[in-house]
Amino acid sequence: MLRLYLAAPGAAEAERLLDELVTGRAAPVIRSAVAHGLRTRGAGDARARQDAEDVCGEVALRLVSRLRELRRDAGAAHIESFRGYVAVTAYNCCHDYLRRRHPRRHDLKNKLRYLFTHDPRFALWEGRGGVLTCGPARLRPARGQEAVVPVAPHAPWKEGDSIAWRLGVGDPRHVSLPELVAAVFDSARAPFELDALVEGVAELLGLVEPSEQESSTATGESVVRNEQPGQVAASERRAYLARLWEEILALPERQRAALLLNLKDGSGNSQLELLVLTGVTTLRGIAAALELSPEEFAELWHDLPLDDNTIAGRLGLARQQVINLRKSARERLARRMKASSL
Numbered sequence: 535m536l537r538l539y540l541a542a543p544g545a546a547e548a549e550r551l552l553d554e555l556v557t558g559r560a561a562p563v564i565r566s567a568v569a570h571g572l573r574t575r576g577a578g579d580a581r582a583r584q585d586a587e588d589v590c591g592e593v594a595l596r597l598v599s600r601l602r603e604l605r606r607d608a609g610a611a612h613i614e615s616f617r618g619y620v621a622v623t624a625y626n627c628c629h630d631y632l633r634r635r636h637p638r639r640h641d642l643k644n645k646l647r648y649l650f651t652h653d654p655r656f657a658l659w660e661g662r663g664g665v666l667t668c669g670p671a672r673l674r675p676a677r678g679q680e681a682v683v684p685v686a687p688h689a690p691w692k693e694g695d696s697i698a699w700r701l702g703v704g705d706p707r708h709v710s711l712p713e714l715v716a717a718v719f720d721s722a723r724a725p726f727e728l729d730a731l732v733e734g735v736a737e738l739l740g741l742v743e744p745s746e747q748e749s750s751t752a753t754g755e756s757v758v759r760n761e762q763p764g765q766v767a768a769s770e771r772r773a774y775l776a777r778l779w780e781e782i783l784a785l786p787e788r789q790r791a792a793l794l795l796n797l798k799d800g801s802g803n804s805q806l807e808l809l810v811l812t813g814v815t816t817l818r819g820i821a822a823a824l825e826l827s828p829e830e831f832a833e834l835w836h837d838l839p840l841d842d843n844t845i846a847g848r849l850g851l852a853r854q855q856v857i858n859l860r861k862s863a864r865e866r867l868a869r870r871m872k873a874s875s876l
Contacts, residue, residue, distance in 0.1 A: 535551065535554060535555055535559055535616075536555065536601075536613065536616050538551055539551040539552055539555055539601065539605065540604060540605055544604075544652045544663065544759060544829070544832070545608050545829070545832035545833050545835065545836075546828055546829045546832040546851070548605060549817055549835065550602060552602070553817070556594055556597055556598060556811075557728070559616070560594070560616075560620045560762075561590075561594075562598055563617055563620045563621055563624070563648045564569050564590050564593045564594065564597075564620060564624050565586075565590060566591075566848070567620070567624035567625055567628070568586050568589045568590050568593065568619045568624050568627070568628055569571055571589075571624065571625050571627075571628030571629070571632075572585055572589065572628055572631075572632070574588055575625050579773075580595060582794060585631070585635070588631070589628055589631050590624075590633070590668065590811065591811060592627045592835065593620075593623055593624045593840050594811050595811060596623055596627065597620060597623055598748065598807065598811070598873065600623075602708065606836075621806075635674060635743075636743050637735075637743065638650040638736075638741050638742075638743055639732060641794075641799065642732055642736055643728070643729075643733060644713075644734045644738075645711060646668070646715070646728065646731065646732060647708065647728070649711060649712060649715065650668050650728075653712060654668070654671060655671055655716065656668065656670060656671055656715065656719075657669060657670070657671040657672050657673070657674035660673065661725075661727070665727050665728075666719070666727065666728040666729075667724065667727055667728065668726055668727075668731055669719060669724070669725030669729050670719050673725050675723070682723075696726045706728075706738045706739065707738075707739050707740065711735075714735065714738065714739075715731075715735065716737075718734065718735070727842050772810070772814065773811065774810050774871075775808070775812055775814045777870060777871065778867065779809060779814050780872065781866075781867050781870045782794070782823065782863075782867070783823055783867065784805060784870075785863050785867075787825065788849060788851075788859050789859045789860070789863035789866070790823060790824070790849075790863055791824055791825075791845070791859075792845060792849070792859035792863060792866075793839065793854050793859075793863040793864070794806065794823060794847060795824070795840045795845050796840060796841075796842065796850070796860060797838075797839060798839040805840040806820055807839060817832070817835070818832065819826065821851075832863065842856045842857060853862065860867055
């Protein structure tokens with residue numbers, strides 16, 4: 535399928551194959567890799583599902599960008615294994631997301647990984663299913679031996695007083711990280727998944743992320759939340775985009791064209807991809823909104839967003855008229871979206 539896409543003779547056929555590659559072939563791999571990469575937040579947690587959907591969308595965007603780059607540049611490094619490339623891209627996105635969302639836990643995880651690879655008392659190895667597992671060096675399975683199941687009989691961090699007693703201190707935060715880890719392993723007498731240990735040690739240390747601290751502060755009758763746009767629930771974002779698309783379709787023809795042909799984000803990239811990747815509409819749907827054939831729109835796709843002079847030439851208008859049309863479209867959309875949210 536990848537070879538067919540790269541060798542597709544026309545833009546329309548290439549876009550059809552790209553859609554099949556991403557939504558048909560890559561999507562299951564992305565979901566599986568992201569579910570594994572974000573497993574520390576709990577698979578049954580609603581916020582975890584939102585995190586996973588956000589990251590899946592980011593992976594899809596990166597993948598689309600890379601595949602289009604490959605098609606444009608015949609000399610670019612090719613992909614040996616499509617499935618492997620998708621999985622690695624997904625894991626990288628998970629890593630980036632967790633680093634942004636949980637910077638203190640990310641820093642703690644790096645410190646623990648360093649500890650397990652430099653302190654001879656501890657070890658880090660790949661357990662069943664490729665899960666990173668940590669524990670006392672004596673519990674590390676020999677080469678070729680089946681890995682010990684990384685499930686401790688209990689979670690010592692749920693018994694902070696017990697850990698403190700083992701350490702001979704009143705507060706686990708008053709000892710070094712190696713001492714604290716040694717006490718946890720001594721209490722559990724079993725290895726842990728690395729991510730589970732990170733969460734446990736974070737709990738013992740009372741580690742709180744800045745965003746968690748801010749969002750738990752009550753003021754008057756409301757709770758102050760300080761979330762980035764990328765952290766908004768994916769389902770709510772899709773619902774908003776669906777309403778927005780309906781209003782865009784209701785715009786007068788020239789307002790709609792002036793808006794869509796120049797629809798871009800703060801970095802100057804076209805935002806039409808977001809409408810397609812979230813399932814709000816399709817490339818054919820956008821083409822129809824612009825009153826173009828699928829083939830005409832496919833040829834135009836890679837040039838989006840268009841500048842005002844180019845749009846003016848296509849619509850037979852002056853540049854200022856295009857600017858005025860787009861301003862009117864935005865003002866109408868703002869009013870309609872506000873009214874629909876009341």
